Amino acid sequence: LPMVMLGGLTAIIIAGCPTQLGKRYPPRTGEGQLMPNRANADATVSQPAFSGKADVTTIASGALLAVLLYMLGMLGHKLIGLPAPVGMLFMAVLVKLCNGASPRLLEGSQVVYKFFQTSVTYPILFAVGVAITPWHELVAAFTVSNLLVIVSTVSALVATGFFVGKKIGMHPIDVAIVSCCQSGQGGTGDVAILTAGNRMSLMPFAQIATRIGGAINVSVSLLILGNFLV
Template sequence: MSEVSSATADTSVADKGFWPNGWWKVLNYKIGVVPLPLFVLTAVLIYGLVSTKGGLKPDITSMVAMFAFFGFACGEIGKRIPYLGKMGAAAICATFIPSAMVYYNILPAELTDATTKFYKSTNILYLYICCIIVGSIMSMDRKTLIQGFLRIFVPMASSAVCAMLVGTLVGMAVGKSAFDAFFFTVLPCMAGGVGEGAIPLSIGFSEILKQDQGAMFGKIIPMVMMANVIAIFTAGALNQLGKKRPELTGEGSLFKGADNDIGSLSSEGSGKVDITSLGGAVLMAVLMYLIGVVGQRLISLPAPVGMLFVAVAVKLFQVSSPELNDGMRTVYKFFQTSVTYPILFAVGVAITPFDELIAAFSVTNVIIIFATVMTAVSVGFFVSKKIGMNPVDAAIISCTQCGQGGTGDVAILSAANRMMLMPFAQIATRIGGAINVTLSLMILAKFFHA
């Protein structure tokens, strides 16, 4: 009996020692999703690779480690900023701290070059976007999907029209012409980002106005970035409003009283995750994007928009099996929690020029853009409330109308803790932006040819 008691006591003492329980507690302390010891080890290894012969190569294994280290480090800084940390500062810091590090030569040139080369050669953002979009759609209840895709157009269209009108009037009030205020300040905010918004807009301006496209793009891009920053902080503020006034939000559900919504277990799912279905789910998401690419080549429809339509059709007609739906939901959650900040770091280094961001911070532009974003959000909030939607969640969708394309959607929804709204954000950003750009260029062309 005494031997048993002694053995138990020895085991109890061992359990209280540092190894292994104490070590496991250290591993449970995380920076983002990375355990602290692994985070430190990552920093040491990155330094070792940069310092030794051969340097850091832009291969996927090295880039995964580097993106995770810097992305979660910058996100953690943002989270710890008093007050602003709860309003989306993490997403902003994950993008703009790296951009500033590049601009001020704080980030070693070798890391900058490797990140840029990897990002531009792989287009890894599109893998992230397709897994987020397809995954979130496959996680939706079909009834909610149908209702959402039909009803989101009402607050979206109202927000766009009112925001453009108010933004133009405010621009005139602060000394700009109606033409300059609308086409070069307000419209870029609502154009759908860079690739599908600012670039085609600059091409249209150069052809219609007979000016250099580079000059037009340089004039447009700061407005897109400034609107994106304001939209991110606004989305964070809306998230806080939802916590204080829970009756105004569905925490990711667009409709009041919805039993199943995005992010919850879809009624078409089996409730169990088969590990072997994860590979098929990722491939399904990629194939949907490739269908979008083919559609872009045939009918000039942006690939992410085409992918969105395909994913919706697959869900509506129940083409995907419950097992694939469950696998896609798991893939979606992984990308949402573990890939967002690393991707934002890469975006900040590779395609976010810090000097152009600073150029947007003129007092006049800030006033106009702030009025535009606030009008879009306010109208979206009150219109959605009138038609029975959760106003906070619908207003967050209105925020994405002023975002920087797919990248902006990621940052805005991350700041609002509403990544499950990605399909509706894609409608507002890409389809809404395409409509805004197309109609505005048609009006501009008719005006100058008249």
């Protein structure tokens, strides 16, 4: 656990570096967008902006939609083992692609999202830092060998995301920050890393990178180590 937490702390620190790089080289960053698709940007601009002044019924409907999607994600976890947050994301994408939610319901969901983004994120980070983090074990893990391994691992993830994203035509800085989330501690780690990188809009991609990408990395690493050790 201390190594995992130290890796998450390193990822939070490193996540701020691509953001500063994006300020110096604006063409390398999408400011929360992974794909530089001009057509999508024009379509987004042409859509009417949410007023943010939804009534109580609209907000409650948006919250109930989020709960329903999470329950479907839990059902998917029981049936096929897919992590509930990832299943929830897939269901949300399906609803959006099929136009299964009315504009009023989407506006309520947007208000709920903005509320949690602005009012719940920082209390969660504070609670994790004060009540959950085992600081004594974390300090005990501060050795030169551990730091070298952790920093090199997280840096390799970020660098791989940057260069692969650049190679395939995506915004490399945003891809690097999403790749960095593979070193975080689940959903709470994603919140901390994306907050450090000022990329909270990338939370859906970060969840997939953490739940699926992290599991793939661990599985492949264990297979490689098993072959070398045997």
